[in-house]
Amino acid sequence: MRAAEIRTPGRPPVVAERAAPEPGPGQVRVRVTAAPITPLDLLCASGESYFGVPATPYVPGVQGVGLLDGRPVWFATAAGMRPGDGSMAEHAVAASADVVALPVEADHALVAALGLSAVAAWRCLTGTGELAEGETVLVLGAGGVVGQSAVQLARVAGAGRVVACARSAAALKRAERLGADAVVRLGEDDVDALARRLGDAAGPVDLVLDPVCGVPAAAALRTLRPGGRLVNLGSAAGEEVAVPSALLRSRSLRILGYTNNELTAEERREALLTVVGHAMAGELTVGYEKVPLHEAARAWDRPGRVVVLP
Incomplete structure (x- = not known):
């Protein structure tokens, strides 16, 4: 063969x-x-x-x-x-x-x-992330298969609003075709600037699906409403994310990890x-x-x- x-x-x-x-x-x-x-x-x-x-x-x-x-x-x-x-x-x-x-x-x-990438998106949303009917979902890395899947599956799972983030204009246009309510282009912003742009597009967010980590994840954390969750399943934008203790405590935020291996x-x-x-x-x-x-x-x-x- x-x-x-x-x-x-x-x-x-x-x-x-x-x-x-x-x-x-x-x-x-x-x-x-x-x-x-x-x-x-x-x-x-x-x-x-x-x-x-x-x-x-x-x-x-x-x-x-x-x-x-x-x-x-x-x-x-x-x-x-x-x-x-x-x-x-x-x-x-x-x-x-x-x-x-x-x-x-x-x-x-x-x-x-689709394979295990779509499996990961589904399980992050409905399992680890505990998505509830009508919640707002922010999808980082929407240009990849996990992100593309998450944009669509969030809607299937009952999200009220889905916001997609990606680095390329082509990926953002595709996310809109796939049903994203709003899109944000990731660039070279610092954390605070990106957090403002994400907040303007998404408003208070309930759940962040994060396959990228790094600066985008740090900025996305600042958009979460009290009790919000961020589920990380990748590090395409960096291996570490800076998390202010006061931000976590003041909003009772949850940062969760996910792997298909479990x-x-x-x-x-x-x-x-x-x-x-x-x-x-x-x-x-x-x-x-x-x-x-x-x-x-x-x-x-x-x-x-x-x-x-x-």
Whole structure:
């Protein structure tokens, strides 16, 4: 079969022929139809992740969509995190517990593009963030898949007002098309200036979904009403956020962390099928690019979500 191989950490994959994988105990083999290139794939393949330097060569791809005995499924792998191969090949193996049966009508490429990014957005909003009917949600990093998903899923979950933030004008226009009530362009503002602009656009905010951290998160905290929550699930704008103690205490604010790694297999399955259902109902989509497997190297670090089609 053909597969993308990471041979040297920090370099793009090489597409080559290799033997099809054989499932071991508790595993199944899936014929892959769509495999996204995600930030986690890039991080693991860099050799600089907290998982350590991966054993090479290996096939990247921590999630994918395919066919198991002719039935559509989504599946997860530990490629780059533990020894073993992932989804960017014509065939992949996965633990049976990490396979989720999909509706027959599901769009494989769209499900791959959404995947765990949309799961994270959904769980941050409805689980960790405890979104209540009619609340105002501020989405930082709305240009990414998590942010795009959050803009739409916040509305589905009952938000009364959704405000989106991103660095590019194109991302903001897309957020408006996806249903954002207002948008704010992130620039080089200091914390106070950005907080004023966010406050002008959003008014008092109940819930901030934060995949970026850094200055945007520090500014967003200042827009929260008493009892407001900020859920962090990424650090695209910096690893640290300055939080004045008086701000936290005077408004009884909550700063919460989220990772998909804490989900049980059943929680992940339920969330995935929920977002797939919203996608099939026309309530959820994201921007993505489809590329054939032989172009995986050229598309490896391309901006935006790329879905590889074996």
